[in-house]
Structure formats: C-alpha cells, structure tokens
Amino acid sequence: MIINTILISISILTTGAIILVEDWRYRLSLVVLIELIGFILIIQIWPIALASVKLISGWMGIALLATTFIYSSPRNESLSPVSSRIFRLMLITFGWVLVLVSAERFNEWLPISYTNLFIGLVFFISGMIYLALRMNSIDTVLGLLIFFEGFDVIYSSLEGSALITGIFGIIIIFICLTGSYLEGGFTFGGTE
Amino acid sequence: MTGAFVWIILPLVVSIILIFTRRYFQISNWLQIATSLGLALLGMFSTTDLVNKTPLQVLEFAPVFNILGRSLVIDSNLRSFAIIFYFFLGFWSLALLIFKVRSRIVPLGMTFFALLISSLAVEPFLYSALLVEIAVIVSVIMVADTSSESKKGVLRYLVFFSFGVPLVLLAGWYLAGGEITPVNEGQLIQATLLLGLGFVFWLGVFPFQSWIPLIAEENRPVESLLLLIVMPVVIIMLLLKYLNGFVWLREYQSVFQGLRIFGLIMVITGSTWSFFEKNIKRLISYLLIVSTGMMLLSIGLGQPSGIYLAVYLVFVRLSAFFVLAWTFFIIQREEADFSINSLKALFFRSPAVGISSLIAFFSIVGMPLSAGFPVMQSVYAYLSASDRWLNISAVFSTGIISIVLIRLSFLVFSQTHEKNSQRISLTTIEKLFCILLIIFLVTAGLFPGTTLSGFEDAVNGFEFLVK
Numbered sequence: 001m002i003i004n005t006i007l008i009s010i011s012i013l014t015t016g017a018i019i020l021v022e023d024w025r026y027r028l029s030l031v032v033l034i035e036l037i038g039f040i041l042i043i044q045i046w047p048i049a050l051a052s053v054k055l056i057s058g059w060m061g062i063a064l065l066a067t068t069f070i071y072s073s074p075r076n077e078s079l080s081p082v083s084s085r086i087f088r089l090m091l092i093t094f095g096w097v098l099v100l101v102s103a104e105r106f107n108e109w110l111p112i113s114y115t116n117l118f119i120g121l122v123f124f125i126s127g128m129i130y131l132a133l134r135m136n137s138i139d140t141v142l143g144l145l146i147f148f149e150g151f152d153v154i155y156s157s158l159e160g161s162a163l164i165t166g167i168f169g170i171i172i173i174f175i176c177l178t179g180s181y182l183e184g185g186f187t188f189g190g191t192e
Numbered sequence: 193m194t195g196a197f198v199w200i201i202l203p204l205v206v207s208i209i210l211i212f213t214r215r216y217f218q219i220s221n222w223l224q225i226a227t228s229l230g231l232a233l234l235g236m237f238s239t240t241d242l243v244n245k246t247p248l249q250v251l252e253f254a255p256v257f258n259i260l261g262r263s264l265v266i267d268s269n270l271r272s273f274a275i276i277f278y279f280f281l282g283f284w285s286l287a288l289l290i291f292k293v294r295s296r297i298v299p300l301g302m303t304f305f306a307l308l309i310s311s312l313a314v315e316p317f318l319y320s321a322l323l324v325e326i327a328v329i330v331s332v333i334m335v336a337d338t339s340s341e342s343k344k345g346v347l348r349y350l351v352f353f354s355f356g357v358p359l360v361l362l363a364g365w366y367l368a369g370g371e372i373t374p375v376n377e378g379q380l381i382q383a384t385l386l387l388g389l390g391f392v393f394w395l396g397v398f399p400f401q402s403w404i405p406l407i408a409e410e411n412r413p414v415e416s417l418l419l420l421i422v423m424p425v426v427i428i429m430l431l432l433k434y435l436n437g438f439v440w441l442r443e444y445q446s447v448f449q450g451l452r453i454f455g456l457i458m459v460i461t462g463s464t465w466s467f468f469e470k471n472i473k474r475l476i477s478y479l480l481i482v483s484t485g486m487m488l489l490s491i492g493l494g495q496p497s498g499i500y501l502a503v504y505l506v507f508v509r510l511s512a513f514f515v516l517a518w519t520f521f522i523i524q525r526e527e528a529d530f531s532i533n534s535l536k537a538l539f540f541r542s543p544a545v546g547i548s549s550l551i552a553f554f555s556i557v558g559m560p561l562s563a564g565f566p567v568m569q570s571v572y573a574y575l576s577a578s579d580r581w582l583n584i585s586a587v588f589s590t591g592i593i594s595i596v597l598i599r600l601s602f603l604v605f606s607q608t609h610e611k612n613s614q615r616i617s618l619t620t621i622e623k624l625f626c627i628l629l630i631i632f633l634v635t636a637g638l639f640p641g642t643t644l645s646g647f648e649d650a651v652n653g654f655e656f657l658v659k
Contacts, residue, residue, distance in 0.1 A: 109382060124358075128355075131351055135344070135347075137343060137347060140347045140350065140351060143351075144350070144351065144354050147354065147355075148354070148358075151357075151358040151361075155358070155361060155362070155365075158365055159365060162260060162261075163259075163260045163261065163262050163319065164319065164322065166260070167319070167322040167323070167326070168322065170326060171322065171325050171326060171329070174326060174329040174330075175329060175350075175354075177329075177333075178329050178332050178333060178350065181333055181336070181338070182332075182336055182338065182343055182346070182347075184338060187338070188296055188300075188333055
C-alpha cells in the first residue's frame with residue numbers, strides 16, 4: 001500500500017516536472033524515470049525477463065536520443081515566461097484531476113490493479129498533453145514514449161504476450177530512431 | 193514454402209540487401225522492380241487455397257506461417273491483395289527509374305509494403321495494430337524530407353497513428369474476450385467506440401485529417417503520394433477484416449451507420465477544402481480524402497455490393513493517383529511552383545502530360561468513359577436506394593470537385609504566349625510512359641469489367657461480408 005502510494009506520488013511529480021522543465025537533459029532523465037516506474041509496475045505481474053525487455057528497449061531509445069542531442073547540438077531553449085509555466089502546470093493538474101475522477105470508472109471496464117491503471121492513465125494523459133505543448137521532433141518522440149509507457153502499463157496487466165512485448169520494444173526503439181533521423185542524427189541516403 | 197515467406201519475409205530480406213547496395217541506385221532500383229513484379233507474377237501463378245485451384249496456378253504455397261505462437265496467414269484474399277500491392281510498387285519503382293529519381297522508396301518501399309501485408313496477415317489480428325505502427329515508422333523515414341523546414345505533417349501522422357494503436361489494441365482485447373464469453377451491450381458499445389476512434393485517427397477523418405495535406409505539402413510528391421495513396425487502402429482492408437472476423441460487430445447496426453457518417457464527413461470536408469485550395473499538392477491530398485470517404489460510404493452500405501464497390505474504388509484510387517503523382521512530378525521538375533497556375537497551358541506545353549493529368553482527374557470524380565465512372569455510378573445508385581439524403585450529399589460533394597476540375601481544365605487548355613513557349617522537355621521513354629498511362633486509364637474506362645474483376649479476389653474471402 002505504501003509502495004503504491006509512493007509510486008503514484010512519484011509518477012505525478014515526474015509528469016509534472018517533465019511538462020515544466022526546459023533543459024533537454026532533465027527531460028530525458030525524467031523519461032528514464034518514467035520507464036523505470038513502468039518497469040517496477042510491470043515486474044509485479046510479469047516475469048523479470050519480459051519486463052526487462054521493456055525497460056532496456058526504452059532506455060536504449062533514450063540513449064539514442066541523447067546521442068542525437070549531443071551531436072546535433074540543439075538550440076538552447078530560452079526560459080519560457082512564468083505565465084506559460086503556470087498554464088502548463090494548470091493543464092497537467094487538470095490531467096491529474098481527470099485521471100483521479102475517472103480511474104475508478106475505468107477500473108470497471110479494465111479489471112486490473114488500481115495502481116497500475118492510475119499510473120498508466122497519468123502517463124497516458126501526460127503524454128498527450130506533452131505532445132500538445134511541444135512541437136519539435138525530439139519532443140514529439142518523448143511525448144510518444146510517455147504516452148506508450150502509460151498504455152504499456154495498462155495493457156501489460158491485461159495481456160501477457162511475449163510477442164507483443166517484443167514488438168512493443170521494437171516500436172519504442174524505432175520511434176526513437178525516427179526522432180533521431182528527423183533531427184539529423186543520421187541520414188538515409190540523399191534525394192535528388 | 194509458405195505464402196508469408198514469399199510475400200512478407202522475402203521482400204524484407206531483399207529490402208535489407210538493397211540497403212547495402214543503395215550506393216548503386218540504378219542496380220538497387222532494378223532489383224526492387226524485378227522483385228516486386230516477380231512477387232506479383234508469382235502471386236498470379238500460385239495459390240494458397242488448394243481446394244479452389246485454377247489451371248493457371250501451377251505453384252502451391254502453404255497459407256500459414258507460425259512464429260512465436262502466432263501465425264501469418266496468407267489466404268486467397270491477401271494473396272490477391274499482395275499481387276495488387278507489389279504490382280503497384282513495381283510500377284512506382286519503374287517510374288522512379290524512368291524519370292531518374294533518387295528516392296528512399298528504394299529500399300524502404302519494399303519494407304513498408306511487406307509490413308503492411310504482414311499487418312493484414314497476422315493472426316490473432318488484434319496484433320495488426322502493432323505492425324501498422326512499425327510500418328508507419330518506416331514510412332516516416334521513407335517520406336520525411338529532412339531538408340524541409342517544417343516536419344509538422346510527418347510528426348502529426350506519427351502521433352495520430354500512435355494514438356490509434358492503443359485504441360485498436362484495447363478494442364481487439366475486448367472483442368477477443370467476446371469470442372470466449374458473450375459480450376453485453378455496454379461492452380459492445382465500448383469496444384465499438386474504441387475501434388471507431390482508432391480508425392478515425394488512422395483514416396484521417398475530420399478533424400484528424402490535417403496530417404494528410406501537410407504531408408503532401410511538406411514532402412516530395414514521389415514519396416508522400418505513395419504513402420497517402422496506399423496507407424488508407426490498408427486501413428480499409430483492416431477494417432473489413434475486423435468486420436468479417438467479429439460477428440456481433442458486423443451485426444451491430446450503429447457500426448455501418450457510423451461508417452456512412454464518417455465517409456460522408458470525409459467526402460464533404462475533402463471536396464469543400466479542395467474547392468478553396470490553390471496548391472496542387474494539397475488539392476491532390478484532399479481528393480485522396482474524398483476517395484477514402486467514398487470507400488467508407490460504400491462499406492457503410494452494409495451490403496455485399498458495397499464491399500465490392502469499395503475494392504473497385506481501390507483500383508480507381510491506385511490507377512488515377514498514380515498517374516496524377518507522376519504527372520505532377522514532371523510539372524514540378526520543370527518549375528518549382530505548386531500553385532494551380534502551374535497547369536496553365538499545360539496541354540500546349542506537353543499534350544501527353546496535359547491529357548494524362550486531366551484523364552486522371554476525371555477518373556477520380558467519375559466522369560463518363562473514365563475508369564471511375566462505372567464505380568461511382570454504382571456507388572450513387574446504391575446510396576440512393578439506401579438513403580436519399582446521403583446520396584444527395586455525396587453527389588453534391590462530387591459536383592463541387594467537378595467544378596474544381598473544370599476550372600483546372602480551363603487552365604490546362606488556356607493559351608498564354610509566355611507559357612506556351614515554355615515547352616516541357618520529355619525524353620522518348622518518358623513520353624512513351626505518359627502515353628501508356630493514358631491508354632491504360634482510357635482502356636480501364638472503356639472495359640471496366642476486365643480490370644475491376646481482378647480486384648474482386650481481394651475481398652472474396654470475407655465470406656460473412658460478401659455472401
């Protein structure tokens with residue numbers, strides 16, 4: 001019970017922080033933390049080998065993005081005005097409230113652990129809000145990672161297939177690869 | 193040997209080989225053309241259905257390929273579909289060769305098509321959403337022009353398809369549960385809503401259609417149009433597979449009503465937007481939205497004839513937009529102007545290009561004697577019998593597009609001294625290619641039965657939908 005409360009609290013704080021922070025290093029670190037929270041939740045249901053696949057693929061993808069950031073030297077993002085931060089905080093708070101009021105109802109549809117459902121929904125909504133707030137390629141990829149982590153936490157509790165785990169791992173790495181490609185991290189031949 | 197090995201694994205292997213030989217682009221392209229056309233021909237002379245074998249089908253492939261406890265099933269439907277798709281890729285690659293275009297379609301096109309076919313082949317088919325997502329990611333790399341300032345289109349495409357994946361997977365989980373225990377009304381509504389929303393994201397139904405014109409505008413038409421032509425066709429086939437596979441989904445009346453409404457929304461929004469559009473690339477993308485909407489309208493009829501009409505519309509889509517894509521490539525090669533004014537005096541600058549573009553446009557809208565005419569006319573007839581207002585709305589929308597096309601025709605045949613002198617230079621083989629395209633579209637319009645009957649096999653296997 002205490003662990004569940006701690007996990008829920010950390011997931012709320014992490015998603016709040018990722019919406020607010022400007023430095024890409026912090027954002028990547030927070031996505032790493034989100035992947036770790038997902039792993040801790042999934043390991044309670046699944047064998048460690050399968051759960052590890054998700055964690056490793058997620059971290060590999062983030063490492064790939066970090067490498068792209070280092071070599072492509074992203075623009076230094078200037079600090080956004082306070083009003084913008086307040087707006088973003090209010091938006092994510094709205095997301096949390098939405099999850100809080102709807103989680104029990106969702107639990108009637110999806111017969112899984114309440115903690116998994118709550119945290120899954122928090123990530124899911126946060127991913128969507130993140131995608132709505134940031135427009136560039138890498139941030140789109142980070143948003144998708146958060147979004148998919150939320151879905152993964154929920155779906156893993158419903159379906160324990162090794163094939164889905166494998167394909168999901170491939171998807172996560174491919175998404176990061178795409179983000180890296182779009183940011184100029186690597187090229188795939190030229191066009192004329 | 194299994195069908196999945198031939199039409200999924202083999203193309204993937206060839207695609208990987210092509211990555212390494214890509215430096216020698218011409219050779220790689222030839223290899224891709226040979227493989228694609230070879231796979232299509234192999235499909236014509238082989239079968240995966242040993243019971244209904246024809247004398248022409250001299251080769252036999254096992255339909256089921258097992259992998260990690262799941263199966264990739266190439267039935268007669270999917271074999272026909274693979275034939276269509278590999279022919280399309282083969283001819284698209286041939287056009288790349290003729291027009292000397294270096295593109296990432298070689299080799300990623302083959303990976304993309306193999307993944308799309310695998311998404312239709314996987315059993316249990318709730319896994320298809322994941323394979324669609326991988327295909328989407330590959331297509332982003334294939335299409336995205338990294339030199340382009342804005343990448344909004346591909347990013348939105350990636351995001352919207354990713355949003356659709358959880359919805360379709362969850363719906364699949366619900367529906368799969370329903371195969372074991374009966375599903376109550378509430379669960380059915382939830383599953384239908386999830387599935388519906390997933391397909392709305394995937395098909396680009398208003399208001400989630402913004403990625404379609406953006407992709408067309410921001411990227412080269414050679415890659416972007418291949419994606420925009422093919423992707424919705426696969427999603428439609430996936431939808432048919434879901435409808436055929438789950439008994440209470442197809443018996444739930446709201447499903448077909450929903451399809452009709454979504455189809456109508458696409459037709460109306462696509463035609464309205466196209467009326468105000470000045471950019472050719474965006475205009476084509478709106479016509480693609482209308483084409484997808486028409487397919488949904490046909491399926492929404494909830495009759496076997498509607499399913500056949502949808503697949504006939506696939507033929508019109510593949511053929512007419514193929515011609516349009518390459519016609520506009522030629523125009524773009526001459527001048528980097530994408531406004532509709534670039535069509536001014538097109539007929540006098542190059543009669544072959546002017547005529548092929550007009551015939552393609554008229555096929556899309558279903559003008560008499562064009563390839564689209566018999567199909568569109570049947571769609572209107574069935575819509576009229578089903579719901580008069582639906583038919584009036586669809587005809588009105590097509591009327592709007594017709595006005596756009598008449599405007600374009602005036603431009604094509606308009607004479608301006610300045611433009612007339614700017615002749616479009618085409619090599620002999622390029623001219624021949626354009627003339628062959630014109631002959632193909634005209635023949636398809638004059639003898640629709642011969643061309644359309646080949647497409648029926650792609651849906652004949654959906655026994656609960658077509659019988």
